[in-house]
Amino acid sequence: xxxxxxxxxxxxxxxxxxxxxxxxxxxxxxxxxxxxxxxxxxxxxxxxxxxxxxxx
Numbered sequence: 337x338x339x340x341x342x343x344x345x346x347x348x349x350x351x352x353x354x355x356x357x358x359x360x361x362x363x364x365x366x367x368x369x370x371x372x373x374x375x376x377x378x379x380x381x382x383x384x385x386x387x388x389x390x391x392x
Contacts, residue, residue, distance in 0.1 A: 337367060337382055337383070337384055338382070338383055338384070338385070339380055339381065339382050339383075340357065340380070340381045340383065341378065341379070341380045341381075342354050342357070342378070342379045342380075342381075343376050343377065343378045343379075344376065344377055345375060345376050345377070346377075347373075347377050350377050350379060354379055354381075357381075358381075361383075363385075363386060364383040364384070364385060364386075365383060365384045365385075365386065366381060366382075366383050367382040367383055367384060368381075368382040369381050369382075
């Protein structure tokens with residue numbers, strides 16, 4: 337399992353960044369998402385990559 341972390345003091349910018357990453361990585365299996373807020377907003381996304389052979 338891997339984790340991708342996003343942080344920003346501006347929640348709107350953070351939302352755009354997270355949505356863009358999710359759109360670009362639709363093939364990932366999202367396991368868990370957590371969020372915390374303070375002076376900076378933080379979102380962590382735990383995910384797994386599919387086990388497929390690499391074609392080359």
